[in-house]
Ligand SMILES: NC(=O)C1=CN([C@@H]2O[C@H](COP(=O)(O)OP(=O)(O)OC[C@H]3O[C@@H](n4cnc5c(N)ncnc54)[C@H](OP(=O)(O)O)[C@@H]3O)[C@@H](O)[C@H]2O)C=CC1
């Protein structure tokens with residue numbers, strides 16, 4: 001029997017769908033799962049694809065089933081489980097075999113694993129996969145990091161399973177070691193911001209305009225035909241329209257308002273802070289998820305503080321206000337993506353990855369959770385200006401920022417005046433207002449720091465005096 005082209009460990013939600021996708025595209029695949037019963041179940045459910053799948057009960061049998069040099073995808077719970085799995089696998093591997101961690105790893109773990117294998121003859125790929133269950137099965141977006149020659153060994157298989165945007169595969173080698181997982185992390189950070197801003201707009205429509213879930217679904221479905229066309233707006237319309245089979249109510253009204261998080265959003269915010277690059281949209285979204293999880297505390301706080309004593313929202317022209325919400329959401333999205341790309345640009349320099357920004361935007365156009373028409377516009381902006389300091393100063397996006405500015409301002413201020421929380425949208429406005437202002441207010445911060453800590457300051461006239469006259473100046 002011919003050997004498998006590739007192996008995959010971990011037949012959970014992502015791994016099983018990825019394995020079926022690989023098999024369906026004509027690649028023979030060997031599979032293994034820690035819990036053997038799951039491997040059997042997976043194989044039985046594979047139907048017509050069984051001929052392409054080699055189910056294995058032991059690691060030894062699994063490794064022997066793959067053609068060397070063996071690419072082995074590890075698609076399991078991120079973190080310590082990956083280290084454990086790699087240790088179990090290692091004794092059976094041979095020179096040039098490639099372990100591919102396809103889970104949502106912290107890129108720092110990927111760098112460590114990559115380094116640990118440097119002189120072993122084995123290689124390592126850190127690969128971000130996005131698209132959830134459906135994407136894994138029918139075409140995810142794949143962000144690859146590692147040695148270029150390891151990528152060459154898997155390029156054909158990965159290209160065959162990746163999503164296609166107008167025939168262009170949404171997979172690319174992005175750089176050495178942690179590059180792929182870093183880009184996937186920022187993808188997820190942007191995903192957090194995108195989702196949070198949609199939720200904030202939903203909050204204005206629900207609590208401000210008192211619209212029902214199906215009515216809001218119609219608004220989102222309409223927006224999905226315009227500038228906001230995206231997977232996240234599409235699924236938001238779908239979930240808002242869905243009914244709870246138990247109560248008959250809209251299902252979203254029966255879902256608790258607390259959201260979990262597994263780490264990638266937080267890592268994006270941490271890495272942005274580490275490099276001194278503002279990612280306020282992502283930070284606001286991560287904080288909003290954390291506040292959402294304080295359900296009991298929030299219930300107690302509402303009893304003590306009550307909701308803000310503000311008038312109910314009244315709008316003279318509802319259609320015009322909804323148009324403003326659409327533009328404000330686009331503006332917020334521009335801010336979050338601009339920040340995400342700025343973080344990747346800084347990381348590219350810090351880690352010598354040479355991350356290709358237009359390519360990243362390109363492979364996010366289909367397959368992944370943040371896929372949208374908007375990413376094609378980003379692709380085009382970065383293709384024309386690959387060295388732009390920030391997405392918002394590229395000609396197309398500068399125009400968009402100016403065009404949506406009024407709406408963002410009206411929506412954020414209206415929300416504030418009516419006690420409706422919009423932390424991510426407000427962060428976008430603050431970001432734009434700070435970034436576009438040549439003369440800011442940090443002169444006072446410089447002065448304060450120099451006053452209390454003799455930190456010195458730079459002068460507007462470029463002259464050499466770097467310490468204030470505070471003592472004499474104050475007391476004179
Ligand atoms: N779900 C999603 O939408 C996405 C998930 N990811 C990432 O993909 C990875 C897998 O996620 P998902 O498929 O959702 O997870 P699941 O919970 O569905 O599956 C987890 C898998 O990990 C295996 N596993 C857990 N611990 C160990 C261990 N110590 N040793 C060996 N195997 C272990 C499980 O095996 P067993 O059956 O024996 O328990 C199972 O096969 C994660 O890193 C996740 O963050 C990435 C993109 C999207």
Ligand SMILES: O=C(CO)[C@H](O)[C@H](O)COP(=O)(O)O
Pocket residue numbers: 104130131132188191260261262263264265369
């Ligand atoms: O990678 C993903 C989507 O792109 C996963 O669904 C991930 O779990 C999302 O992050 P979180 O669980 O923190 O919301």
